[in-house]
Amino acid sequence: MKRTGALFLAVFLLLSTLVLPGRAVDFPDVTPGSWYEAPVTALADAGALTGFPDGTFRPGATISWAEYVTIIARQAGLTTVPTSTSHWAAGYLQAALNAGWYDWDELPPDNVSGWDAPISRQLAVKVVMKALLPDARGNYSDWQPRISDFSALNGRYYDVTFAAYAAGVAQGDDRGQFRPAASLTRAEACALIHRAAQKANAAGGSDPVPVPTAPVESPVPSPAATVTGGVSKHGWLHVEGTQLTGEKGEAVALHGMSSHGLQWYGQYASKEAMAATAAYGANVYRVAMYTAEGGYLSDKSLADKAFAAVDAAIENDLYVILDWHILSDGNPQSNQEQAVEFFDRASKRYAQVPNVLYEICNEPNGGVTWTGNVKPYAQAVIPVIRANSPQSVILVGSPTWSQDLHQVQKSPLDFGNVMYTLHFYAGTHGQWLRDRVDAALKAGLPVFVSEWGTSRADGSGGVFLTESAQWLDFLDSRGISWCNWSLCDKGETSAALRPGAPSSGPWSEEQLSESGKFVFSRF
């Protein structure tokens, strides 16, 4: 017992002296003139850190969560809060969690061993920005092209990372890499914190923080500049009454294309294809990730393809619908667990991204009912998405291939920012389905046409352009958003491109199908 007590005391003293304030020390292992000398000395002088009991600072050692957060807490003047945990940093970690510097799932309060584990760079950036520069912002289009390993960055940290780059707090390495998942050394952490502290203290006008130079060459021309009604204009969408609405309360109607099945025509979900479509005026793209027919259920790597497509849409300033494309698997409950797992992953990745709408079941069919199957499925999936991305708009299908709004309106979901999808094919569905839309609107259901075709319901026949125009006029007059099936070159009339049209775009008149010409003229 005695020995354990002494050991505890020794460990406590050792750890607490890493960060307890004290007189600035001359650390023997902080090389004069080194790149980290100034930040380490400044933080030590400010009382935010001291060295180890042997007097060293150990600049090359990996910094832990507890050490990192504690240094920032001292620098920011955060007061500890009482906790029941005996870890030396518990009071600061709890206070930082309460202050919103990080979220519960990023470092669970009961995961005490995790407190002594390395903090990742993306999280380190988040914590320092939330603590010292909470109002900083950076643009996706400015910074994404300069981060050469951007694809490794978790979508949850996009905003805060761009803000850190814009403020000059985060800087890439000499290859332009951010290395979001890697750890940081104690010296690097001090440099990061010191830059943020300087920036926070900077008097208006003067800017002592060096801004990163030599941007990596921009990979794409910025089509966002030609897109009207895009994300940069409307921001986070929400639903007011039955109307999809932008951040400033303006009514928004999205018009764009759906992909065909990604497993077959994924090449038309490229950045270039989306840019070409956006150039015609589209402001949304729907990523149809089939579950069956060689889709996600049999090939989980399709999720990566779907995410690449979502990323491409984000780069084009487009809203993007991530569609769990059930079809031959008519009951969404059959694969509910996989849906939960997928949407949990997706909504974590895109938690901070205003572009993404989640469509949780394309077309329930085959004898399923709203109250018996689709509604309970939605009640299981929606809270999972909302836990990660509370503001996102979620689209929900209905029985009979997303036509049964009349079933939904008797028992709608109890969630805000939900819209119900209605699908039609102009050669098959007419006035009776439009009447159903009007009845649903009257009953207060927000409606989103996430898929429609100029063809018959089987994707061929026609095309039925008079009927299509009648439908689009109807949707326009009611402010309803739509996506057309589909952007691909398959030999079926609903395809917007003729067989052999390049996946990169832009397309000539001859490369657009009859359907494509009509639909593109209606964005």
Ligand code: IDC
């Ligand atoms: C069709 C495709 C066709 C494919 C078929 C089965 O156009 O090439 O062989 O799916 O995978 C829907 C579905 C959509 C259908 C479309 C046309 O959401 O997947 O695509 N449609 O049949 N609902 C009504 C019609």
